[in-house]
Amino acid sequence: MPVGTQATVKAVSPEELLAVGARIILGNTYHLYLRPGVEIVRRFGGLHGFMHWDRPILTDSGGFQVFSLAELSRISEEGYAFQSHLDGGARHLLTPEAAIEVQMGLNSDIMMCLDQCIAYPADRQAASEALALTTRWARRCKDTWQAVPECPNLLFGIVQGGMFKDLRIRSAEEIVEVGFPGYAVGGLSVGEPKELMLEMAGHTLPLLPTDAPRYVMGVGTPADLVDMIAMGADMFDCVMPTRNARNGQLFTRKGTLNISNARYREETDPIEPGCECYTCRNYSRAYLRHLYHAKEILVHRLTTIHNLHFYLNLVKQVRMAILEGTFAQFRRDFHSQYEQ
């Protein structure tokens, strides 16, 4: 899922998202609640009408902002009290119920439970408390969701538990017991070593039902995706392809390249020869490097198109390999080419 926090995947239009193969994108409850506010979006029938995107949208609950904007927030049983990072002044309270109501107002196809994501490293006590709170909030989220008869929006639960395997087991058991149409592994890619992230994902994913989608939140690099798919992950979201594109880092089968580097000054080749994205079909590395250095706005669009195409094409190929029963070989080939 390309990340479109503020009702836009930065730098690209919905038409370009379609062209690049996006099937679903992610929006953010916290940001859209603050601006423009749910009521505005509701008048358009939800995010789809507001942002002109007809395909599915998953909304994050705001749980991650509790974590990343922690200095502006205070957490309690009731919910998450925070100061707006926009105007600082007004205080807001995001409860599990409010998180669901806002997401219903946004009319997202997949809503996420409000959870508490904790920083790395966290001690066992903190991880245990966050896990417990996440479970209690999950029940409240589900109650709010079920109070709406035939609610068209799905709701996914989120597993926490820090980097403690037994806590992950407990969290998974509790969240599965509450019961959701899909499950997410939260609390990863928060600063832990890559090996640990993979280990925790590999430990947690098998704890979740195989007949429901399994979503690893906030991950990851191309290699992370391939490896976690091998562990059973079905869905991901990550800012990496879009943010890194804007910062000049482009993905190829052989690894990344930084388009601002002097070595590309005169290169007539596209970012990745053979790539079928709009950018690679029409523009050279030298031109993109020039746009980047000249700080021309077009470069963000062109690099974002390429990176999203790369990511989405990668998972498309993985999907085909799985259907053909050749994924293990695909994965080996991928790793033999791709340098981290």
Next chain:
RNA sequence: GGUGGGGUUCCCGAGCGGCCAAAGGGAACAGACUGUAAAUCUGUCGGCGAAGCCUUCGGAGGUUCGAAUCCUCCCCCCACCA
């Protein structure tokens, strides 16, 4: 012709006797980025392997223990007045 201001490391620009290889921007070069407060952030940026040494602040002399900073002459630039 007169008066005043000024020439600083690739560019702009601070410094105005020692704490200055010289603030701060920019450019350049490299790196980072994993549920987006990100078109952001970090590092390097005279030479020599480091402690340290060497060359540098328009040019040439001079004063001083010590000068980008003070003095003399010269060369440029800008403003105003004739």
